[in-house]
Amino acid sequence: MKQCLILALALVVCLLGRVCAQGVYNTESIDGIEYVRLSEVCRNYKLDPVAARGSMVTYQGTHRVSLRNNHQDFYVNNYRYVLSYPIRSYAGQLMISSTDVRKLVDPVLRPQFSNNAGTLHTVVIDPGHGGHDAGAVSPYAREKDCNLAVALKLRKMLQDCGYRVVMTRDKDVFLTLQQRVAIANRCPNSIFVSIHHNSGRRAAEGIETFTLAPHGTTSPFARTRRMADLAGNDQDSENIALATAIHSRAIKSTNATDRGIQRARFSVLCTIERPAILFEGGFVSHPEEGRLISGAKYQEKLARSICEGIVGYSSVVCRNRPKGNSRVATNGGSKGRVRTSISGSSMGKTTIGSRKQRGNKRG
Ligand SMILES: [Zn+2]
Numbered sequence: 001m002k003q004c005l006i007l008a009l010a011l012v013v014c015l016l017g018r019v020c021a022q023g024v025y026n027t028e029s030i031d032g033i034e035y036v037r038l039s040e041v042c043r044n045y046k047l048d049p050v051a052a053r054g055s056m057v058t059y060q061g062t063h064r065v066s067l068r069n070n071h072q073d074f075y076v077n078n079y080r081y082v083l084s085y086p087i088r089s090y091a092g093q094l095m096i097s098s099t100d101v102r103k104l105v106d107p108v109l110r111p112q113f114s115n116n117a118g119t120l121h122t123v124v125i126d127p128g129h130g131g132h133d134a135g136a137v138s139p140y141a142r143e144k145d146c147n148l149a150v151a152l153k154l155r156k157m158l159q160d161c162g163y164r165v166v167m168t169r170d171k172d173v174f175l176t177l178q179q180r181v182a183i184a185n186r187c188p189n190s191i192f193v194s195i196h197h198n199s200g201r202r203a204a205e206g207i208e209t210f211t212l213a214p215h216g217t218t219s220p221f222a223r224t225r226r227m228a229d230l231a232g233n234d235q236d237s238e239n240i241a242l243a244t245a246i247h248s249r250a251i252k253s254t255n256a257t258d259r260g261i262q263r264a265r266f267s268v269l270c271t272i273e274r275p276a277i278l279f280e281g282g283f284v285s286h287p288e289e290g291r292l293i294s295g296a297k298y299q300e301k302l303a304r305s306i307c308e309g310i311v312g313y314s315s316v317v318c319r320n321r322p323k324g325n326s327r328v329a330t331n332g333g334s335k336g337r338v339r340t341s342i343s344g345s346s347m348g349k350t351t352i353g354s355r356k357q358r359g360n361k362r363g
Pocket residue numbers: 128129135136143196197
């Protein structure tokens with residue numbers, strides 16, 4: 001009986017902790033979207049305002065958050081995210097959508113509170129395209145080859161860390177998107193990492209990572225706003241935590257342009273039943289980046305970032321830790337230390353803001 005009471009009390013404390021940090025806010029409807037005051041949200045996460053630089057507003061605590069009015073760009077520890085809805089101004093206050101607080105701010109600032117991640121045993125690696133579908137092609141590289149090269153290096157690294165790895169393809173063959181999703185959905189306790197590379201205008205460059213747009217939201221690629229039709233999945237928090245873990249490490253290790261963690265409704269993400277991301281490792285069409293991407297050294301860098309991101313995600317968000325030499329693979333000077341942050345840079349004050357701020361060109 002006493003044990004039951006203690007358990008019940010622990011559960012209440014845990015639930016209260018979650019509600020308090022996400023916050024109970026006064027809401028305002030702006031253009032039919034529910035918004036809350038940014039200052040209240042930041043107070044809840046113990047982030048204090050710092051002097052504004054131009055139109056950029058910054059809050060700093062154990063994390064650094066930057067944004068500007070009427071924009072969807074949102075920076076956490078200088079890594080770029082694209083909000084589902086723009087920051088707005090209302091009665092002299094900056095406002096952020098409730099959806100973005102729940103689906104982005106909270107899982108990125110407090111990934112350890114994710115309660116839907118379960119255990120992680122298997123990583124499903126999906127090298128995009130293959131066979132007759134070459135993907136993006138340029139004088140420097142064919143996307144399908146680069147995707148597979150990174151994926152094969154990643155497989156070895158993950159296996160060394162003790163994960164079971166399932167490849168949707170391990171050679172130059174074509175699979176439909178449905179076949180890829182079916183493979184992933186058959187694997188219990190897994191995550192899904194789809195590896196792609198981009199092409200665009202000659203100047204377009206950089207790394208971007210996509211997760212499924214949360215329920216009811218549109219995506220930057222959607223042409224219509226049929227909100228009722230727009231399903232999400234049950235892994236919104238895990239999706240963005242996984243994206244953060246991988247994307248931040250890839251940007252840090254390659255020094256590539258940070259095109260951000262973005263929302264999308266790509267069919268491969270829509271029907272997946274596991275935490276999933278689609279990683280775009282750079283532009284094969286860019287003269288410099290294209291050459292890098294086709295080389296083994298850069299592919300190794302990307303694979304290592306993804307591997308370290310998965311280990312970081314696993315140690316912060318999941319209930320289990322990988323066996324094998326995962327401690328070595330986490331590197332970054334944090335060997336053997338349990339992370340409480342999800343991004344590659346530790347949230348300690350020494351690294352906040354020390355990363356070079358990059359331009360965010362869009363192709
Ligand atoms: Zn592709």
